[in-house]
Every structure is written in structure tokens, then in C-alpha cells.
Ligand code: SF4
């Protein structure tokens with residue numbers, strides 16, 4: 001990483017308190033303060049790098065892209081979930097406190113165990129579930145040199161159809177919304193903002209036929225109905241996904257789903273066929 | 278190396294810990310003065326069924342300063358709740374006109390316009406009532 005031209009010793013310093021948790025010696029997290037040189041371009045992630053390089057090589061945190069793409073550098077800054085690489089020291093002239101993302105078990109220092117979130121992501125089947133006949137045609141021709149013509153049909157989408165789900169497809173799985181969500185904090189079984197936003201994203205996709213497979217999890221008590229619209233998830237999302245909107249639109253979908261099932265008692269095990277709303 | 282993850286727990290006063298949570302709790306707490314308002318209304322209905330004397334008791338009960346203060350608070354609370362609700366509404370039910378989504382600001386303005394209409398209608402009704410008497 002390239003440092004700015006000025007020597008660190010000439011730069012202004014800021015006090016950065018970091019919540020440390022070293023499993024081999026700590027039973028609970030402890031705070032440690034560092035004086036970090038900074039200028040207008042110093043991000044929280046840069047500050048962590050500086051501390052690791054100059055003061056304490058044991059400091060542990062995740063990062064990769066340092067440009068708000070990979071979603072791995074999420075931390076609490078003064079109690080608010082933020083991407084370390086998208087948060088700048090210049091905005092905290094009084095100093096700042098950096099802690100591990102809330103609502104997740106802490107593995108070490110700023111590294112949390114996100115497996116619960118990842119489980120929830122897989123629960124909602126975050127991939128295109130194709131039209132059954134096309135899928136069959138595709139798998140029948142798999143391995144043969146001549147795929148059937150049905151399997152080769154391109155699935156075209158108009159710009160309008162893309163626009164319907166695009167916002168919800170921008171998620172980078174950083175988990176900030178889970179740290180912002182008190183309902184997830186109180187009940188980790190809650191599918192949570194990003195997973196439900198992603199379910200909504202696929203349900204809105206004109207190429208997808210998987211809504212009936214996703215709906216049971218979304219309708220369940222740990223699905224959309226666990227949300228009380230605190231709305232903080234959408235405030236902290238660095239990508240403008242607005243997961244709270246997705247969840248609450250999902251409540252309408254879930255209600256429609258319930259009404260339709262109510263009126264079709266004979267088709268309980270048939271796939272509910274309703275237009276995506 | 279073996280793992281020893283630290284399990285954080287939610288403190289009972291989690292909702293005091295961040296301005297965003299305090300705002301949320303304030304929104305939810307608007308139900309409390311509204312409960313009082315509904316209680317007042319039910320009390321009035323009951324008095325109405327008990328005859329004129331009891332109705333007059335209710336009317337004078339309503340005019341006590343503390344009752345007026347609580348009902349005034351209920352009005353402010355419901356307007357505040359409407360403010361938060363109207364802001365959330367475009368997120369829950371984005372209106373699509375053709376391929377475009379109606380700007381949230383328009384929807385919020387439209388909802389306040391509805392509130393204004395209701396106020397004007399009430400104003401007009403009360404005015405008519407006073408003319409009759
Ligand atoms: S919805 Fe936003 S805050 Fe949540 S994981 Fe995706 S990008 Fe991060």
C-alpha cells in the first residue's frame with residue numbers, strides 16, 4: 001500500500017480505539033487505543049493497516065478490495081456498521097472507536113463468524129431457478145455435442161425487466177445490515193435483510209420460476225414477518241440496496257401468497273401460480 | 278488451533294444505544310398516547326349510552342387540562358407517526374407508472390395532501406354543526 005507523500009511524523013494524529021479480542025488470552029473483548037497519523041484520504045482500513053504495520057502486528061481484521069466491492073471490511077465505527085475502506089478518519093475529528101460487527105460471534109479482534117448469515121443466504125436459494133422444461137432440456141443435452149434447441153434459447157430481458165430487480169442485485173454480502181438489525185440480534189434465526197433482499201431480487205427476475213420454492217422460508221416466522229421495519233439496515237447499506245424495502249414488499253408478496261393458498265385448498269401441494277408482483 | 282468465539286449478547290437497553298434505535302422506539306411509542314385517546318372515546322361512548330347527564334359529565338371531563346394535554350399529545354404523536362409512515366410507504370409500495378417508479382417525494386406529498394383534505398372536511402363538518410346550532 002502506498003502512503004501519501006508527507007512523512008507520517010509530519011501528519012496530524014488521531015486517537016483510534018480498537019476493540020480487541022484475543023481468544024488465547026481474553027475472555028471478553030478489551031479496548032486498546034492507538035495514535036494514528038492521517039490526512040484527508042486516510043480510511044479506517046488504512047488506519048488498521050498502519051497500526052498492524054507499525055504498532056501491533058497481531059491486530060486481526062478482514063479486507064481485500066479496499067474499494068467497497070468485496071464486502072469483507074465491515075466494522076462498527078462509533079457504534080454504526082460501516083465498511084472500513086469507505087469510512088474516513090477526517091469525518092471523526094474527535095477520534096473514533098472501531099469494533100467487530102455487532103450481532104455476530106467474534107472470532108478474533110475485528111473478525112466475526114458470518115456463517116449464520118451465509119446459511120440464511122443459502123436458505124432462500126439465491127440463484128435462478130429455471131423454467132422446468134428448459135432445465136430438463138438442458139440437462140438432457142448435457143454432455144452431448146448437440147444441445148437441444150430449447151436449451152439453447154436465450155432468455156432475453158428488457159431493460160425494464162432488469163430495472164425491476166437491479167437495485168436488490170447490488171448487494172455485496174458485507175453483512176452491515178445484519179449488524180444494524182436488532183431483530184437479528186435478538187433472534188439469529190431471522191433470515192435477515194440481505195437474504196430476504198436477495199430472495200426478492202430473484203423473485204422479481206423475469207427469468208426465474210423459483211418463487212414457490214423460496215416462499216415457505218419467507219412466509220415462516222423467521223422470514224419477512226420478523227421484521228418490524230426499524231429501517232436501520234437500509235440506512236447503513238453501502239450499496240443502496242434498501243433491504244428494508246425488499247422485506248416489506250416481501251410482506252405484501254407473502255400476504256398474497258397466503259390469500260391464494262387460502263382460496264385454493266384443493267391444490268395444497270400444487271405449485272402456486274401467481275404473477276410476480 | 279482451537280476456536281473460542283466470543284458470543285455477544287443484546288443488552289436489555291439496546292434500544293437506547295443508537296440514535297436510529299431511539300427514533301424507532303419513539304415511533305413505536307406513539308401508540309401510548311393514542312391508547313389514551315381511544316380510551317377517552319370509549320368512555321364517551323359509554324357515557325352516551327347512559328343518558329344526557331352522564332354525557333355532560335364526559336364533556337366536562339374532557340375539558341380538564343390534563344385530559345386536554347394528553348389528547349393534544351395524542352394528536353402530535355399521530356402526526357409524527359404519520360410523518361414516519363408516509364416516509365416508509367414509498368419503500369413498501371413503490372408505484373410504477375409504465376417503466377418508471379413514481380418519485381418517493383411525490384408519494385409523500387400526495388399522502389400529506391390526503392391528510393389536508395381530511396382536515397378540511399372535518400373543519401367543514403364542524404362548521405356546519407355550529408351553523409345548525
Ligand atoms: S444489503 Fe447492503 S448492507 Fe446488507 S449485505 Fe447487502 S450490501 Fe451489505
Ligand code: FES
Nearest residue numbers: 065066071073085
Ligand atoms: S476492503 Fe473490500 S469492501 Fe472494503
